Amino acid sequence: MAAITDLSGRVAVVTGGTRGVGAGVARALLEAGAEVVTCARRPADQPVEAAGRTARFLPVDLRDGDAVAAFFARVSAEYGRLDVLVNNAGGTPYRPLREGGAARHSRVVELNLLAPLTASLAACEQMRSRPGGGSIVMIGSVSGSRPSPGSAAYGAAKAGLENLARSMAVEWAPDIRVNTLVLGMVRTELSHLHYGDERGIEAVARTVPLGRLADPAEVGDACVFLASERAAYISGASLLVHGGGERPAFLDAAAGD
Template sequence: MELDGKVAVVTGGTRGVGAGIARAFVRAGAEVVVCARRPPEAPLPGTEFVPLDVRDTDAVGRLFAGLPRLDVLVNNAGGAPHRLLTEAGADRHARVVELNLLAPLAVSLAAYDRLRRAGGSIVMIGSVSGGRPSPGTAAYGAAKAGLESLARSMAVEWAPDIRVNTLVVGMVRTELSHLHYGDQDGIDAVARTVPLGRFAQPSDVGAAAVFLASDAAAYISGASLLVHGGGERPAFLDAATADHTPVAGQGELT
């Protein structure tokens, strides 16, 4: 899964998951451009930083017009505050959809010509929130569901020149985890709900992104790769009071 000599752009690549992806691409031999509204707090060796708000379509166009080559685009920029639907007006929720769905579309369109010439690929960073109820982040979940659908359509429209895939990411341990899950005890308690017993690290997501961008995935397009540690343990299993000891002669549940 080497990316020697390839040029990759990672949006939102200065911290958290984005920084983990950028580091993984550097380790795989790629030349990496990271863009975000603010520079990284700590240096990301092997990367070039370009200030960018992905919602500014003119600035996005200038970024890609200035690149001599592009092999991989990782649409990672996104996120949302915890906000119940009734706690904000429609315009606030629309801004969440803009950042997490419309901006990746605009960035992909701006990158299209260079990716087509290189026979490149796009990796969308989706979320498990797009496939389950997301109380408190409903607009974000809806946008991520749309992003996954968008990627599948792009994969068909832009084939065979550009491959497009989605990483459907679960909970990731980053410098901002405490804002979502509380103190260390809260983080540990939430981690125990994951079958693999821990949050993902940004490097886990980075390794998966490198795979989808590499020649090892040359025949993979329109796919959604789950990076969630096995998903979530069904709540009913912990709530049930039934004795699950097998009884001779009883049929199995199907």
Template sequence: MTVAVVTGGTRGVGAGIARAFQRAGADVVICARRPPGEPVGDARFLPLDVRDAGACEELCGRVAAEHGGLDVLVNNAGGTGFRLAAEGEAARHARVVELNLIAPLVMSRAAYAVMRGQSGGGSIVMIGSVSGSRPSPGTAAYGAAKAGLAHLARCLAVEWAPRVRVNTVVLGMVRTELAHLHYGDEAGVAAVAGTVPLGRLAEPEEVGEACVFLASERARYVSGAALELHGGGEQPAFLGAATVERG
């Protein structure tokens, strides 16, 4: 049985990823600083601060010992609040970079130490963001970290081949239980969804299905890749100002 670890797997996108791996038959371990408010299927919860290198190494070793291996790591933990680059203390922006870039590197190293000795190697999936490839006002440190994360994945894919494959899922907007906090209310969520070509936000489980694919044998020749999961992207702002009719 495949053993998968999902960081930040207690809610939102992380919980959707964990459920998708469970549906695929995996033995799933979710980790975060605090336990989930309610069970995420039958996933096992282990507490972890992904910024603590020693704790990451201990968790990966424990999972391998108690579950018989560590086949998949999904680096999902991350996030940020809204803060303009010139506002707040510099240390606050640095902590955003630490959580969204340094922590995935630390956790990936810990997982690689286990995976490289396994007969089947392993697979690591980074959860990136479109904020890393377009302007991200109000979340500049986050966007910069996600840009770095995609580059990190490409580098690790080369350094750790052929034992471990490393890929990135680049997320657009996802509908989670906290979506209304970002977009105001249901009307705000609907308005934002209207800017997406497919007409809606992604569901957490859809993110999970993409992760399952990248971690599976069907993607055995896929490494160093970035799979964009954004419903077609965002409609360019100039289209709203143009007067040309479109069918």
């Protein structure tokens, strides 16, 4: 991807960019030439590196509006610009709706919907003041468009995030483009928490038409594209990065009769 998209001189922020999908996104942006700042509440055990360069880490609690505004103002002041925001931070534990109570489910919505809204508002204030504006990429999920038992609050938040991105794309045009990457299953260091051991991961991978889970680097490549001039006329879009989706269950049921 770096061969056809050059982000040299651009400054990008990746929330939750210290591991998993976020680290893959940060590496892809580094390889494309961007200066990359990652943020989370705590730093990773190892710095995120690629192409002989290292992403900078700054701590911030994305649920704290004042801290988030100060974070983006600092990035803009120290680098002289802000071009790209990838709203990656999020996730959820497995928790049926009747377990945990409304407060715990609300925290899932806060992390996966309200935190990206808070970050985007703060980034917008920095992006809109410079020529060329900027690009915001939301990391969405197929859970936002299908039933998500055990992660219903997460699915609802991701559905809201996709709609939020479309509204932002209209309100903030033409200065800022806003798009969503709708992810399917991605293989990360935490995959075993969702799919079990290696056999479980392989079994789940066989349900994907392309026969495997995505690599974080492939999500990163899609982010680089949406952040680049190659996507200059793309805004308010949802790009599916899910390997073809899920094989319809009725096909296997019919084959078994």
